[in-house]
Structures are given as structure tokens and as C-alpha cells.
Amino acid sequence: MALAHAVLAALLEGEASGYELSKRFDVSVANFWTATPQQLYRELERLEKDGLIEARVVEQERRPNKRVWSVTEAGDEELYEFTTLPARPPALRDELLVKLQAIDAGDEGAVRVALEERLSHARAKLALYDRIRARLLDGRAEDEHLAEAERIGPYLTLMGGRMYEQQNIRWCRRALDALAQRAAPISRTP
Amino acid sequence: MALAHAVLAALLEGEASGYELSKRFDVSVANFWTATPQQLYRELERLEKDGLIEARVVEQERRPNKRVWSVTEAGDEELYEFTTLPARPPALRDELLVKLQAIDAGDEGAVRVALEERLSHARAKLALYDRIRARLLDGRAEDEHLAEAERIGPYLTLMGGRMYEQQNIRWCRRALDALAQRAAPISRTP
DNA sequence: AACTCCATGTAACATGTTACATGATTCG
DNA sequence: CGAATCATGTAACATGTTACATGGAGTT
Numbered sequence: 001m002a003l004a005h006a007v008l009a010a011l012l013e014g015e016a017s018g019y020e021l022s023k024r025f026d027v028s029v030a031n032f033w034t035a036t037p038q039q040l041y042r043e044l045e046r047l048e049k050d051g052l053i054e055a056r057v058v059e060q061e062r063r064p065n066k067r068v069w070s071v072t073e074a075g076d077e078e079l080y081e082f083t084t085l086p087a088r089p090p091a092l093r094d095e096l097l098v099k100l101q102a103i104d105a106g107d108e109g110a111v112r113v114a115l116e117e118r119l120s121h122a123r124a125k126l127a128l129y130d131r132i133r134a135r136l137l138d139g140r141a142e143d144e145h146l147a148e149a150e151r152i153g154p155y156l157t158l159m160g161g162r163m164y165e166q167q168n169i170r171w172c173r174r175a176l177d178a179l180a181q182r183a184a185p186i187s188r189t190p
Numbered sequence: 191m192a193l194a195h196a197v198l199a200a201l202l203e204g205e206a207s208g209y210e211l212s213k214r215f216d217v218s219v220a221n222f223w224t225a226t227p228q229q230l231y232r233e234l235e236r237l238e239k240d241g242l243i244e245a246r247v248v249e250q251e252r253r254p255n256k257r258v259w260s261v262t263e264a265g266d267e268e269l270y271e272f273t274t275l276p277a278r279p280p281a282l283r284d285e286l287l288v289k290l291q292a293i294d295a296g297d298e299g300a301v302r303v304a305l306e307e308r309l310s311h312a313r314a315k316l317a318l319y320d321r322i323r324a325r326l327l328d329g330r331a332e333d334e335h336l337a338e339a340e341r342i343g344p345y346l347t348l349m350g351g352r353m354y355e356q357q358n359i360r361w362c363r364r365a366l367d368a369l370a371q372r373a374a375p376i377s378r379t380p
Numbered sequence: 381a382a383c384t385c386c387a388t389g390t391a392a393c394a395t396g397t398t399a400c401a402t403g404a405t406t407c408g
Numbered sequence: 409c410g411a412a413t414c415a416t417g418t419a420a421c422a423t424g425t426t427a428c429a430t431g432g433a434g435t436t
Binding site for chain 2: 006030034085088093098104114146154157170
């Protein structure tokens with residue numbers, strides 16, 4: 001039932017077709033909820049069946065027509081109810097950490113490479129979030145935005161994503177340092 | 191195929207029964223891979239069928255007998271191969287962030303409470319990791335341990351968990367601050 | 381001519397969650 | 409005396425992943 005609420009929350013940013021929604025999930029929602037296009041199409045059908053969203057058909061000339069989804073009143077209520085419930089802790093599942101756990105019985109060089117990949121991936125994500133942030137703030141200072149903006153949800157989740165990636169960067173560096181230190185543990189104090 | 195490798199990696203810490211393994215997942219593995227007992231029992235069957243682990247039956251007097259699992263040579267190879275593969279980025283799915291995204295259309299007070307719960311949960315986890323860390327280091331300094339310990343994998347993943355929770359704490363505080371600031375945006379400069 | 385984007389899906393499969401069942405034992 | 413722990417499972421269900429299909433439009 002949780003993807004449903006992520007979809008409803010994503011549609012607060014404005015109506016979207018399934019395809020557009022999947023793009024939106026790629027850029028902004030992905031930082032707190034991941035979903036493939038197939039999951040979204042399936043979920044949109046379900047939400048419509050339950051009356052939580054509704055479609056408006058947009059006729060297009062040189063493109064197939066699309067169904068553009070928006071949240072119904074029932075959907076708004078459902079989302080409101082959802083926010084009153086306690087949030088379950090996220091289920092962590094990170095392959096990189098499994099590899100790291102197994103590094104002593106595995107290929108250390110390969111794990112290092114995987115760490116560096118994660119590091120550069122995190123840097124790219126952080127840069128993306130910074131661009132989105134600049135666009136959101138639009139020249140204003142953060143506290144101005146927090147005080148004045150109509151919605152703060154998107155800004156707060158963006159900050160969540162930003163801090164998560166910053167953390168990733170720190171952590172990868174630390175792990176790489178530790179591995180380097182172990183590879184050459186000779187006389188750090190000359 | 192990924193739970194399988196998490197199980198193999200967890201068994202590097204020593205042989206365990208299904209029940210013991212699920213305890214191990216609760217305390218130390220949970221910080222990078224979550225699994226319910228049911229998943230573990232199912233996965234252990236599968237791993238045995240594939241010859242990657244094997245059981246030793248331990249007869250017990252006042253308890254039902256247990257099957258204690260250890261990694262076979264084929265399992266070691268499988269795990270080694272796994273470490274050479276690139277790690278896929280983790281799939282983020284955090285209900286709390288969904289609630290936060292929807293906060294402007296939801297119950298702000300309830301979302302704050304959920305944030306505070308996450309905060310105290312993160313603090314408890316951090317304290318737990320610190321205890322585990324102290325036990326692991328056993329009086330030595332970190333760089334000593336890194337240079338001398340037989341295995342560094344467990345220490346590195348523990349550090350991952352620690353930093354993750356520290357990050358959680360920072361982030362919850364930041365979000366709560368932002369919400370408080372918005373609730374009372376009056377004259378911060380007197 | 382080949383590739384990517386728009387736009388939507390079906391089907392099969394893999395994985396994860398929840399509820400329930402059993403039965404002895406030790407702890408408060 | 410009731411609850412939690414040890415120890416293992418079955419079954420049903422919900423969710424997530426992967427492969428494939430379609431077909432026109434624009435881009436290199």
C-alpha cells in the first residue's frame with residue numbers, strides 16, 4: 001500500500017501521465033521512493049479503480065493520446081490519513097555493504113572500484129540536487145523560502161536527498177581511506 | 191539472488207542455525223540488509239539445494255535439535271565472484287519522506303511526531319552500534335584495529351551503519367528546525 | 381539506417397510480508 | 409502462571425523486477 005501513497009504525493013506536484021510520472025520518479029521522487037514504469041502503470045490502474053485518482057484524456061496530434069492523472073478528493077483524504085500514521089523504518093538493502101562485509105574473502109580491488117563508483121554516483125546526484133535546489137529557491141535564501149513558499153514538503157525531501165548523498169560521499173571516502181591504510185600500514189609517524 | 195549473498199556474508203562471522211542467523215540479521219546485518227526469519231529459512235533451503243552451504247545437526251537435550259549452517263567451498267567461490275561484480279545502487283523507499291513530501295496536504299503535527307520517532311530510533315541505533323564498536327575494538331585504537339584485525343569487513347559495515355544513523359539524526363533535526371521556523375517565522379532578527 | 385523519445389502495456393518470475401502453527405523451556 | 413525464548417516451518421498474499429511488444433516521431 002506504500003507505493004500508492006508515494007504516487008499520490010508525487011501527483012501533488014501537478015497532474016501527470018504515467019510516462020511523465022515515471023520521469024518525475026526518476027529525477028525527484030527517486031530520492032525517497034523508487035519505482036519502475038511498470039510498477040507505476042499497474043499502480044495507476046489500481047488507484048483509479050479505487051477512485052483515488054482520475055484521468056483526463058489529452059488528445060495529441062503527432063503522439064499517441066495520453067491519460068493525465070490527478071488526485072481526487074477521496075485521494076486527498078487517503079493521503080491525509082496516511083500522514084497521520086507512524087512511518088515504518090526503511091528496509092535497508094545495499095549490495096555494496098554486503099560486498100564490503102565479504103571483502104576479506106573477496107576481491108578487494110573490485111570492491112574498491114565499486115566504492116569509487118558509488119562515490120562518483122553520489123557526487124553526480126548531489127550536483128543534480130543542487131541544481132534542483134537552486135531552481136526551487138530561485139534566488140531567495142533558504143529561510144525566506146521556508147517561510148514563504150506555498151509548499152515545503154518538496155524542499156524538505158530534497159534536503160533529505162542532498163544530505164543522504166553527502167553522507168554517502170563521506171562514507172565512501174572513509175572506507176577507501178581505511179582500505180588504503182590497511183594496504184600500506186607502514187610508518188604513519190616518521 | 192542478493193539475499194543469498196547477504197546470508198553467505200553473514201555466515202563468514204561463523205556458523206549459525208536459522209534462528210541464530212535471524213538474530214544476527216537483527217543486530218548487525220540489519221544495518222545493510224534486512225530479512226525476516228521466514229525469508230532466511232527459505233533462503234537457507236535454497237542455498238543448501240545449490241550446495242553453497244551445508245548443515246551440521248547439533249543434538250540438544252532440552253531444546254529441539256538444530257541445523258547449524260556453514261559455507262561450503264562452492265559457497266566461498268560464489269561469494270568471491272559476487273564481490274567482483276558492480277554493486278547496484280540501493281533502492282530507496284522511505285515512508286517518512288513520503289509523508290514529508292505530502293506534509294502540506296497532510297497532518298503536520300503527526301509528521302513531526304513521526305520525525306521525532308525516527309530521531310530517537312536513530313539515536314538508539316547509534317548507541318547500539320557504538321557498543322558493538324567498543325566490543326570490536328576491545329581497547330585498541332581504530333587504526334590499530336584496521337591494521338591488525340583479521341577481518342575488516344565487519345568494521346567497515348559497522349562504520350557504514352554508524353554514519354548512516356548519524357546522518358539520520360542530523361537530518362531529522364534539520365527538518366524539525368525548518369518546520370518550527372515555519373510555524374513561528376516572526377522576527378528572528380530582533 | 382540506426383537510435384532515442386513518447387506512450388502504454390502484458391506476462392512471467394523473483395522477492396518480501398503477514399498470519400498462523402507447534403511444542404518444549406526458562407524467566408519473572 | 410503467563411510471557412518470552414528457542415527452533416522450525418507452511419501457506420497465502422503483496423510487491424518488485426525483467427523481458428518483451430508496439431509504433432510513430434525526431435535526431436545523429
